Amino acid sequence: xxxxxxxxxxxxxxxxxxxxxxxxxxxxxxxxxxxxxxxxxxxxxxxxxxxxxxxxxxxxxxxxxxxxxxxxxxxxxxxxxxxxxxxxxxxxxxxxxxxxxxxxxxxxxxxxxxxxxxxxxxxxxxxxxxxxxxxxxxxxxxxxxxxxxxxxxxxxxxxxxxxxxxxxxxxxxxxxxxxxxxxxxxxxxxxxxxxxxxxxxxxxxxxxxxxxxxxxxxxxxxxxxxxxxxxxxxxxxxxxxxxxxxxxxxxxxxxxxxxxxxxxxxxxxxxxxxxxxxxxxxxxxxxxxxxxxxxxxxxxxxxxxxxxxxxxxxxxxxxxxxxxxxxxxxxxxxxxxxxxxxxxxxxxxxxxxxxxxxxxxxxxxxxxxxxxxxxxxxxxxxxxxxxxx
Amino acid sequence: xxxxxxxxxxxxxxxxxxxxxxxxxxxxxxxxxxxxxxxxxxxxxxxxxxxxxxxxxxxxxxxxxxxxxxxxxxxxxxxxxxxxxxxxxxxxxxxxxxxxxxxxxxxxxxxxxxxxxxxxxxxxxxxxxxxxxxxxxxxxxxxxxxxxxxxxxxxxxxxxxxxxxxxxxxxxxxxxxxxxxxxxxxxxxxxxxxxxxxxxxxxxxxxxxxxxxxxxxxxxxxxxxxxxxxxxxxxxxxxxxxxxxxxxxxxxxxxxxxxxxxxxxxxxxxxxxxxxxxxxxxxxxxxxxxxxxxxxxxxxxxxxxxxxxxxxxxxxxxxxxxxxxxxxxxxxxxxxxxxxxxxxxxxxxxxxxxxxxxxxxxxxxxxxxxxxxxxxxxxxxxxxxxxxx
Numbered sequence: 001x002x003x004x005x006x007x008x009x010x011x012x013x014x015x016x017x018x019x020x021x022x023x024x025x026x027x028x029x030x031x032x033x034x035x036x037x038x039x040x041x042x043x044x045x046x047x048x049x050x051x052x053x054x055x056x057x058x059x060x061x062x063x064x065x066x067x068x069x070x071x072x073x074x075x076x077x078x079x080x081x082x083x084x085x086x087x088x089x090x091x092x093x094x095x096x097x098x099x100x101x102x103x104x105x106x107x108x109x110x111x112x113x114x115x116x117x118x119x120x121x122x123x124x125x126x127x128x129x130x131x132x133x134x135x136x137x138x139x140x141x142x143x144x145x146x147x148x149x150x151x152x153x154x155x156x157x158x159x160x161x162x163x164x165x166x167x168x169x170x171x172x173x174x175x176x177x178x179x180x181x182x183x184x185x186x187x188x189x190x191x192x193x194x195x196x197x198x199x200x201x202x203x204x205x206x207x208x209x210x211x212x213x214x215x216x217x218x219x220x221x222x223x224x225x226x227x228x229x230x231x232x233x234x235x236x237x238x239x240x241x242x243x244x245x246x247x248x249x250x251x252x253x254x255x256x257x258x259x260x261x262x263x264x265x266x267x268x269x270x271x272x273x274x275x276x277x278x279x280x281x282x283x284x285x286x287x288x289x290x291x292x293x294x295x296x297x298x299x300x301x302x303x304x305x306x307x308x309x310x311x312x313x314x315x316x317x318x319x320x321x322x323x324x325x326x327x328x329x330x331x332x333x334x335x336x337x338x339x340x341x342x343x344x345x346x347x348x349x350x351x352x353x354x355x356x357x358x359x360x361x362x363x364x365x366x367x368x369x370x371x372x373x374x375x376x377x378x379x380x381x382x383x384x385x386x387x388x389x
Numbered sequence: 390x391x392x393x394x395x396x397x398x399x400x401x402x403x404x405x406x407x408x409x410x411x412x413x414x415x416x417x418x419x420x421x422x423x424x425x426x427x428x429x430x431x432x433x434x435x436x437x438x439x440x441x442x443x444x445x446x447x448x449x450x451x452x453x454x455x456x457x458x459x460x461x462x463x464x465x466x467x468x469x470x471x472x473x474x475x476x477x478x479x480x481x482x483x484x485x486x487x488x489x490x491x492x493x494x495x496x497x498x499x500x501x502x503x504x505x506x507x508x509x510x511x512x513x514x515x516x517x518x519x520x521x522x523x524x525x526x527x528x529x530x531x532x533x534x535x536x537x538x539x540x541x542x543x544x545x546x547x548x549x550x551x552x553x554x555x556x557x558x559x560x561x562x563x564x565x566x567x568x569x570x571x572x573x574x575x576x577x578x579x580x581x582x583x584x585x586x587x588x589x590x591x592x593x594x595x596x597x598x599x600x601x602x603x604x605x606x607x608x609x610x611x612x613x614x615x616x617x618x619x620x621x622x623x624x625x626x627x628x629x630x631x632x633x634x635x636x637x638x639x640x641x642x643x644x645x646x647x648x649x650x651x652x653x654x655x656x657x658x659x660x661x662x663x664x665x666x667x668x669x670x671x672x673x674x675x676x677x678x679x680x681x682x683x684x685x686x687x688x689x690x691x692x693x694x695x696x697x698x699x700x701x702x703x704x705x706x707x708x709x710x711x712x713x714x715x716x717x718x719x720x721x722x723x724x725x726x727x728x729x730x731x732x733x734x735x736x737x738x739x740x741x742x743x744x745x746x747x748x749x750x751x752x753x754x755x756x757x758x759x760x761x762x763x764x765x766x767x768x769x770x771x772x773x774x775x776x777x778x
Contacts, residue, residue, distance in 0.1 A: 045703075045705075046699060046702035046703060047701070047702040047703075047704070047706070047711075047713050048698045048699060048701070048702035048713045048729065049702075049713075075695070077695065077699075078695060078698055078726065078729055078730060078731070079730060079731070080714070080728070080729065080730035082730075112695060113693075113694075113695025113696070113698070113699060114694060114695045114698075114725075114726065114731050114735075115731065219699065219700075219702070219703045220699060221695075221698075221699050221702060292681065292765075292769075292773070293773050296769070296770050296772075296773030296774045297773065297774065299770065299774045300773075300774030300775050302774070302775075304502075305502075305503060306464070306466065306467060306501060306502025306503045306610075307502070309437045309467055309502070309503075309610075310435060310437060310466075310502060310608065310609060310610050311608075312436070312437070313435035313436040313437035313438075313608070313610060314434075314435060314436075314608045315436070316434075317436070322436075324436050324437045324438075325469070336503075337467065337503065339469070340437065340467055340469065341467060341468060341469035341471075342467070342468070342503050342504065346503075376681075376770055377770060378767045378770050378771070380681075380685070380770075381685050381688065381765055381766060381767050381769075381770055382767070383685075384681070384682050384685030384686065384689075385685045385686065385688045385689030385691070386689050386691075
């Protein structure tokens with residue numbers, strides 16, 4: 001399913017010999033067969049933006065893209081002018097095959113930072129992917145497999161609007177932090193929408209999804225989310241319905257990243273209620289989600305609410321209004337901290353479910369925000385100690 | 390040695406049955422026998438300040454303290470008014486024995502957040518400690534043993550000024566983040582100094598030591614550093630020499646925390662050079678020190694400089710001026726990133742020493758700052774998944 005669920009898109013995923021894993025698909029091509037070629041993108045704010053991010057943010061700025069080439073096995077980040085020329089050469093190769101302008105080809109890369117790509121393999125891979133382009137479900141699945149790195153499962157989304165469809169794929173399981181918490185994501189639709197509508201829908205949706213998950217507080221150099229519209233359904237969607245579906249797509253794909261986070265054994269939902277503003281609630285939720293100590297405790301099935309409040313307590317008063325003596329904390333529905341003091345006994349909390357829900361009430365207002373994170377496990381350390389070798 | 394190295398101080402460390410470990414010393418008493426009773430303190434800025442921090446910050450605010458009672462085995466944090474009354478009762482018990490005012494007794498606690506202390510054991514422990522007070526070296530060592538929690542070794546300091554002495558002890562190995570990166574620290578001197586001089590010396594010294602180490606980005610509710618002067622040497626120190634020695638004491642004790650950080654296998658020194666200001670250098674160094682991915686890579690002896698620059702790249706331009714294409718990164722002396730691009734081959738880096746030195750040059754100015762951190766290991770996860778149970 002994935003990106004080919006929407007009409008007017010073809011895709012491919014091939015083994016181009018880029019990744020160190022010998023049999024892994026590592027290059028994907030997603031082509032917008034039109035009639036429209038509308039696109040919107042959001043990109044990492046990291047100051048060491050990878051070459052493909054610099055290329056693609058420029059190429060989609062005019063709201064038009066014919067296709068996107070994505071590779072795993074190398075991030076092409078911190079590679080200077082030579083790296084930029086590799087992204088440019090990749091776009092040119094795809095453009096030539098597709099009869100398009102190179103500036104209408106987006107390029108995304110993911111993998112190790114600080115090394116150039118094996119360009120020969122990339123270019124041969126583009127050729128091979130072009131040769132196997134198809135609009136079938138399997139082609140979309142192949143593309144979603146080709147962008148995986150430490151992901152253990154492909155992550156896709158499909159949904160139906162009134163007369164139109166939305167599909168999507170994402171990869172990402174580490175180096176996941178707010179702003180922008182994904183690695184690579186492509187969402188497609190056959191609705192008839194303008195680049196401006198796409199950008200508006202994507203901006204809001206990404207802010208409430210990819211920007212609200214945090215695996216490890218580490219922001220990537222390569223994060224890219226693209227939303228492409230073919231118009232093939234010939235349906236102009238109701239704007240609210242369309243925005244909601246794009247939001248659903250981003251939320252689902254972000255949630256799948258949390259569910260497949262490196263080494264995680266618990267998915268942790270942190271909701272801060274009773275804040276003066278949504279922004280203050282979000283600041284508090286992010287501070288809690290960033291606590292390694294809390295994340296280790298959750299791995300140990302320990303409802304250690306002291307680590308919730310000690311993290312909350314690091315938020316300076318000018319960033320969030322609350323009185324420490326008013327704060328409640330519930331873990332999986334048991335209010336273990338009541339007005340800044342011990343509440344019900346922590347032994348009442350059942351920590352066995354995969355999902356752990358931490359609900360914090362500041363009693364300072366009527367706004368709230370939710371952030372998702374994971375526990376910190378031996379497997380996370382193992383995966384990230386050995387990733388390069 | 391430790392706190393009794395300076396003349397005019399007696400100390401004790403006893404097993405009061407507070408800690409879950411049956412044979413562990415868990416209550417320390419440090420008494421200033423005068424003639425002076427000057428004191429200065431710095432405290433956690435965490436908004437969930439523990440009861441003993443609230444008690445002690447108020448009691449030392451006048452610059453005078455006769456003694457400090459410290460316990461491991463319980464933090465007495467998030468315990469409301471009942472917790473505050475426990476700190477007060479502890480101070481009163483010590484005051485009565487010492488013929489002092491309760492407001493001249495500081496109280497420090499460390500351990501699990503969210504539970505009241507076993508007050509009966511605390512009060513009996515104060516009595517027992519009072520009964521074994523001594524000015525000998527071993528008494529200071531006993532006190533440093535009594536404040537340990539997950540520490541694997543006591544951490545002490547001694548130094549000689551011109552005619553006077555400084556001694557100190559600290560505990561801390563997790564929940565260590567800038568502002569204020571320690572748990573409990575007591576430094577003593579027999580120099581003749583005023584409370585104002587003590588506070589000035591301690592403020593600067595703590596800012597450049599305890600505020601520049603980061604084990605896990607987690608700020609405690611109980612952090613307290615006290616500097617006490619007895620005047621027993623009858624020597625008024627040269628202010629510069631005295632300030633330097635206090636700075637040395639804090640730097641040494643902070644460095645010992647890093648060396649004993651939970652589960653660590655590498656101590657990591659991160660220095661950012663070439664910044665426009667010291668503050669900008671510090672912001673960048675802290676961003677790098679906070680990266681779980683980098684800390685896992687170091688555990689795996691992987692000189693993964695991509696994780697250095699991707700962390701650096703999260704610092705917003707308004708917080709630190711630099712051009713990503715100018716940044717150099719050296720790991721253990723090998724410049725692996727040169728002007729934002731690959732430099733010497735990462736295989737040249739020897740990652741076997743316990744100390745790992747990461748030197749980042751922003752090429753944006755003449756200022757620099759150093760932060761110490763540790764690698765992130767399976768043992769850290771193990772210790773903190775199981776700490777409560």
